[in-house]
Amino acid sequence: MASPPNLEKPTKFVVVGGGIAGVTCAEQLACQFPSEEILLITAAPLIKTVTNFKQVSKTLEDFDVEEQPSSVLEDKYPNLRVLLSAVKSLQTKEHSLQTEGGQTVQYEKLCLCSGARPKLLTRDNPHVLGIRDTDSAQEFQRRLCKAKRIAVVGNGGIALELVYEVEGCEVIWAVKDKAIGNTFFDAGAAQFLIPSLEKEKPKKSLPCKRARYTTETDSSSHSPKGKSLDSGEPGSALGPDWHEGINLRGADKVSHRVHVEYQCEIQHIYSQEEFLLFCKYDTFTKKSVGQSVTRNPLIISCSNKGNWPVYIQLTNGKIYGCDFVVSATGVVPNTDVFLDGNNFELASDLGLRVDEHMRTSEPDVYAAGDICTACWEPSPLWQQMRLWTQARQMGWYAARCMAGDILEEPIELDFCFELFSHITKFFNYKVVLLGKFNAQGLGQDHELLVRCTKGQEYVKVVMSGGRMMGAVLIGETDLEETFENLILNQMDLSSFGEDLLNPSIDIEDYFD
Structure with missing residues (x-):
């Protein structure tokens, strides 16, 4: 059993975040400075680790992401300590931060790797679910097993994986673009993939044998289940194969049925009671009601009995009833808890601005992964996308830059930023x-x-x-x-x- 971290004296390296970027950064620092104590702060008992790493080519990397208890890190690296707590505040001038558990941590060098949170359609609707971390994925599985129809809103990686993997449930997929997967490929590639939504999926040859863990409330860490390391939001991002080993089957006998609504977004979300009132009292114009409710067979077929828990009205005028809505419309960098009282410069996407050495605008504070935005002059062949491959690369490179600063060694921009490269699997x-x-x-x-x-x-x-x-x-x-x-x-x-x-x-x- 690892001894608790000594918080009485300043810690040379502190990393905040138990996701891919944070864990990679902490591991790299632990290897390079075996005589120094490295402190990793995370609210989630399960941390993300990179396994089965393979260098496919000069820049292409292929790896799995596994969730493991934080004790695995402490067993592997004797000088790495994990503090299970959310961060409450940060004072960059004093080089200190406070945790929700009441501890004060002094640091020499700090790396913020707290990821991003889902950009939800609405934050106060019990029928709208974002999928970002393990807890939200498990909540999705729990709801799906009782569902006959769900709505998926979004056109990124999570949406692409989800609409393909879900079975036993009708999926209404609302995308704002002219084609699916607009984040990753063009309309031609989308047309190549679309037939995969209409045919039976191949049988998986082997079941997933990866160990899975669940989290419970830990009173000592003041970090309730489902809360993240720094802002009360869901925890670190799911790995590239988050759906492996999870039963994504609904309550219907249908195998795989997806209906795509193109070039539209959510205009309004109704509860069952609100929708019945809408139909009864004509809360919109007569023209709208006539076109969208009484004459459109798509609308009549799914809402005439008013027996769906939630209804979505799309900007194309169509209304669908469903059991719940999955919001997969992107993420927002998880910066809020660090901004008060500090002078961090933010990029237009609200990420912490970092230079070519992963340094933020505050001294001795670095950032890596989804929380940060690369603001150096990029290579003509590279662009930032908030993907797990870049989270690993940034975490590894941030550790090198922190080490170089301590050792007063020059660090050149890593070759991984020369060419954007990503390998994944869709459909x-x-x-x-x-x-x-x-x-x-x-x-x-x-x-x-x-x-x-x-x-x-x-x-x-x-x-x-x-x-x-x-x-x-x-x-x-x-x-x-x-x-x-x-x-x-x-x-x-x-x-x-x-x-x-x-x-x-x-x-x-x-x-x-």
């Missing part, structure tokens, strides 16, 4: 994103080359001035390393034209 397809994969920031000065084999692969490259700037690879293409090299080398490919994606030409022979 049971391997998905690789490289560089400016959606032509971000290129304006009209680009062209797209596409190769598609229905049900097998979708390959898109973004070209500008004869040079490859980005790529989307869906399926087992085995092109990621070759395309990564082409993007990094910025070789002039004009002479190849459309033959660059000709399947009869093995381009690896030319460019590897």
Whole structure:
């Protein structure tokens, strides 16, 4: 059993956050400074750890994320201590912070890795659920098993995974864009993936054997179940395979039925009582009621008996009744608890601004992961996205920068920030994103080359001035390393034209 941290004297390195960024940062510091005590503060007894790490190419990383008791870290690193408590306040001038448990922690260097919280449609509606951490995922599972229809609002990674994985329940999916997955790929890739929503999913060959843990209220840490490390919000983000081992089946016999409503958002959310009043007393104009309630067969079929717990009105005029609503509309950096009395500079997305050494505007305070916004001049081939791969990279790099500051050693911007790269899985397809994969920031000065084999692969490259700037690879293409090299080398490919994606030409022979 690890001894409790000594809070009587200043701690050289303090990290706040039990997610991927925070744990990675704390582990790296513990390795580099084995004689120094490293303190990790987290409200959640379960911390996120990176396992099965594989360096796929120069910049592509593939790994699993596991939840483990915080004691695992203390057993692995004798100089790393975990303090289970939420943070109450921070005084950067005094280099100290206070926890909800009443402790005062003095630090020399502090790294804030408290992640982000869901950007919920509404924060006070019991029928609206955000999925961000393990507790909210378990709450979703509990509600889903009794549900026959749910509404999913959003078009990011959580929404994409959820609508595909849910079975035994009808899904109404409201997206604000013209195509699904707009955050990750274009309309062509979306059309390639859409048929996967309409067919039976392949059987999973092996059950998930990963250990799972539950959390209970810990009176000693003053951190109730479901509260996060720093602001009373849900805890650290789910890993890339959050749905593995969770039964995502509803109460209906239907296997997999998804209805997508494009280019619309939520206009209003009604409880059952509010909706019945709306229908009875004509609270909107007669034109609205006539078009949206009495004449539209979609509306009549799902709401004529008034037996749904909640109703959503979309901006396209349609109304759907459902058992509950999943809000998957993005996140907001978890900064609130750190701002009072301090002078942190915030970016336009409300993240803490950090420079090329992960330093915030306050001295000796660093930040990594979803809480921060990279405000240095980025590489032409890189952009920040709040993904688990970047959380790991930022946490690791922040630790290097903190160490370099202490040791007075120069630190160059890590190579991982040279090229955006991400590997994941959507709709049971391997998905690789490289560089400016959606032509971000290129304006009209680009062209797209596409190769598609229905049900097998979708390959898109973004070209500008004869040079490859980005790529989307869906399926087992085995092109990621070759395309990564082409993007990094910025070789002039004009002479190849459309033959660059000709399947009869093995381009690896030319460019590897």
